[in-house]
Amino acid sequence: MIRIVIGGQLNKQAIEKQVKEMGGDNVEVSVKSDLDAVMAVKKKQADYYIGACETGSGGALAMAFALLGKDQCVTLASPSKIKNEQEIENEVNEGKIAFGFTASSSKHILKVLIPAILKVAL
Template identity: 30%
Template sequence: MLTIYVGGVGKVDVKRLLEQRRSPDLKIIASSDLEAGPAMKRNKDAYYIGTCHTGAGASLGAMLAFMGRQKCHTFGRQSKLTTKDVHSLLDSGVRAFGLSIDQINAIVPVLVDGLQSYKEKGGAS
């Protein structure tokens, strides 16, 4: 089971988008970064997707403090992403992702496809 915490100003939209996948191997939890941070420290198979208006800082907020900068990545306003890009980030230990709300439809599906395929192939969390 892949657990994804979603937070930030677009968490309702991200949760709705992920629920439309109807994937039985996907558990989506709408949360704040303050709630998700401690839970992610306990569950090494959990990931976080945070959203804000710019994708720069607030999308990750407290996740930087809980997880450390090396485990966080912001896509900002980047709209081009591949599964290979996601696998590279996961290989480097990233587990918390930030993006701007105007990039939800472009980034989230590719990000989640990358997370699921990485887990299926046995990649490290």
């Protein structure tokens, strides 16, 4: 079972629904405040952090950057760039555990991110 926490500032419930639909019985998903979500990952109570905001990094990843370290985090989509499928898969394969993206890109990003996480973690 892969444990995913959702933080960030926008679309938490929509992201939760999509992650549950895509991950099925392989994922346990919970929505938390940014601090609680990142602390769950830091304490090994969750495996991955996902968050969305307007920029893909500020409100989505600020706490993760601060508490997990920049080497554990990645912005998958910003207003000016959306990583492609191969880039997203590479980030997961390289061991990133906290992912941020813009709210407007969430459906596209999750369609690639969740299968990549399932492939690595299962």
